[in-house]
Amino acid sequence: MSPEINLEEQFQARIDAGQKIEPKDWMPEKYRKTHIRQISQHAHSEVVGMLPEGNWITRAPSLRRKVGLLAKVQDEAGHGLYLYSAAETLGISRDEMYEQLHTGKAKYSSIFNYPTLSWADIGAIGWLVDGAAIINQVMLTRTSFGPYARAMVRICKEESFHQRQGYEIMLGLAKGTPEQKEMAQDALNRFWWPSLMMFGPRDEDSPNTAQSVKWKIKRKTNDELRQQFVDITVPQAEFLGLSIPDPTLQWNEERGHYDFGEIDWNEFWQVVKGNGPCNKERLAARVDAWEEGAWVRDAAMAYAEWKEKEKIKKAV
């Protein structure tokens, strides 16, 4: 038995025993790489996720809505930062991760490649998109890699406000004028399927799931999480008096779950590959922010270095 195999067995035994893995512990190269990919893409999603919502900050219909949305978008920035830090513990630099995002090498959640056309979309995003994210993230609070799990605990604490502010927006519109209710229904129609897509490909088309479950990176499969989301969300839509755009949706007494229709997987893969409605716009916004901010980063660094030198001069 080679020593490498032995180490892998010991590693798996630690995972099986429910122990957490910390950054400086020995880990299989694939475990490290999978985490760098998953955590950085999660971070990118938080950061790119600010763009569709930022679109509505200046046009929020009241001060109450505006402060809520502003705080939510600020949280997303914070969540991105927690996650980038967690990924950095595995030996990748922040700039490398940005580079991967900007060149399209790293992905982010496809949901943010859909446009926010009306104010109701902000409600639908908080309710559905954050709702779907919460289901995934609650699972990840128990993931095997310590820094990722800790970041998730912080994120989950903050995330439930996001979903509630979204649902409150939907509630206001659904109980409002016929035009407002129509707006809410339209937002649900457009965001329902992309929200279901957030859980990723079907289990049989997700080759990495088995290894991720074995390493306790994921504790549930894509289809299990998707089902959980549908079961939770359908009654919430009924409460709003809105209808879910899926004629096949119905309660299955025997399974104790809702049956629901098939996702348009062609659309799913098209958006993943960069052909969604806003892929180019989102990426361009990130690249512009990075490039136009370069002089600020350089100036801050130059000033910090100058101050340090002054301090030394005074001391001598």
Added chain:
Amino acid sequence: MSDPNNKNEWPIFEIFIRSKNGLEHRHVGSLHAADATMAIENARDVYTRRQEGVSIWVVPSKEITASNPEDAGELFEPAEDKVYRHPTFYELPIELKHI
């Protein structure tokens, strides 16, 4: 581990927050900043948006020396068989009070 070719990446600071007086500062995470002053300002925004703290410490990550997990046995196992460091090791009659 930063890319050595990119000297312009702001250094990383480890952030410690005291959640309220009477409690210790606890490590909450890390962030990038040009210097310590900016690290405190950024930590305020990143880690205390909901009154999680009354005091912040920032420490450049490169200044931290950590024990190596491979040395954990050598460092921590010797304490395992020293049960006589715990009060329950000492056998006293149960009728005895306040000891």
